[in-house]
Amino acid sequence: MRICVSVARLAVPVLTAAILLFSAAKSSMVVKAQQAPAASMEVKIDNFSFGPAAITVPVGTTVTWINRDDIPHTVVSDDKIFKSRVLDTDEKFSYTFSKPGTYPYFCSVHPKMTGKVVVQ
């Protein structure tokens, strides 16, 4: 059996597929672009407290804690899912939340300091 297809006829579906692929790629880029501002979040440690103490972020967000106190602190998940080393003044710790859930945490040096990250 001979398959005889003119170039012009072939071009139509190829072009269509290409357009579809392009638009799919474009729409996925749009989605990523919309998520970008939420992909990182900063929590300040100041005056023996986490600020904001409770945050809600999308899956995949990297949260960075920065210590602005004159005294060292730590960031330790209650369930030991993440644990920073001791952070001296101006030192930072980051953790990327890849699963939804609620992550309570505290400063293991000053356990009265508590916070929470809700990942959706």
Place this chain on the structure above:
Amino acid sequence: MTEKKKDEILYDHNHDGIDRRGFLKCMAWAGTGTLCLMQGGVLKSFALDGTSDPGAAAAKGELSFVQLSDSHMGFNKPANTDVAATFQAAIDKVNGSSTPPEFLLHTGDISHLSKPEEFDAVDQMLKSTGKETFFVPGEHDMLNDDGKQFMERYGKGSKGSGWYSFDKKGVHFVGLVNVMNLKAGGLGSLGHEQIEWLEDDVKHLKSSTPIVVFAHIPLWSVYPEWGWGTEDSAQALAYLKKFGSVTVLNGHIHQIMQKVEGNVTFHTAASTAFPQPEPGKAPSPGPMKVPAEQLRSYLGVTNVNSVQGQHALAVVDSKLG
């Protein structure tokens, strides 16, 4: 002792020394260490600032020792940019005291960041005293390694995470650790294992034995909102109820406070590094910055504090006598 020293403060609680609860007095800043004299089972404390030396007559107690606390070696923020110098000043007071102590206690936060060079610096300065020094850890001494380094340096012969006891001239000393395994939202913690050990450690002692307990975080509720207390201290103190004279020495809060409750006298020591605010008098318990020219005076000049639960402890005297 009938003659009061110039700066000595004597508390006599309703002439019974027993039922007065909630007594809390904030004294002055002090950074030089405290000289403790044990006389007739009663512990008296004097600041090592030269104005309050108890003198030879008063020094005829059974035992004298010095408490140092919260040297925070390595701290270099505006509240005190030279904690080595202020610690050295405290050491100089020890060396120059006319009542030489038999040994020293350091009630924790030896270092600021648990760095080897910070511990080394303190150890080096303490060497000049030639005195045996007993340590308990503060939370700043257990950072990053759950206290491994502290145990290697100071924990030889101790139990668990560093608790132990020893006897000096008939006085039983107990060093406790309440800075390990702290829970979110909680206070200092001793833990079941340590409390069980304490029960066993003291149960064979006569009730007339004077007891001195020392730990970093206060073993009484100074200000739980800032974490200034120990959640299971009541359980530990319950095992000391039979004793007529119990003295509890703590650090952590960088200011002198004293309280008498029944048979127990509580003292907290000042830091040799920097002062912290009075409970609730600031948004947080962070280092209190005072004008640079005043820092030494804040750390170096102090009231002299002597606490005697007159009657409750007088009972001990008679028991001992």
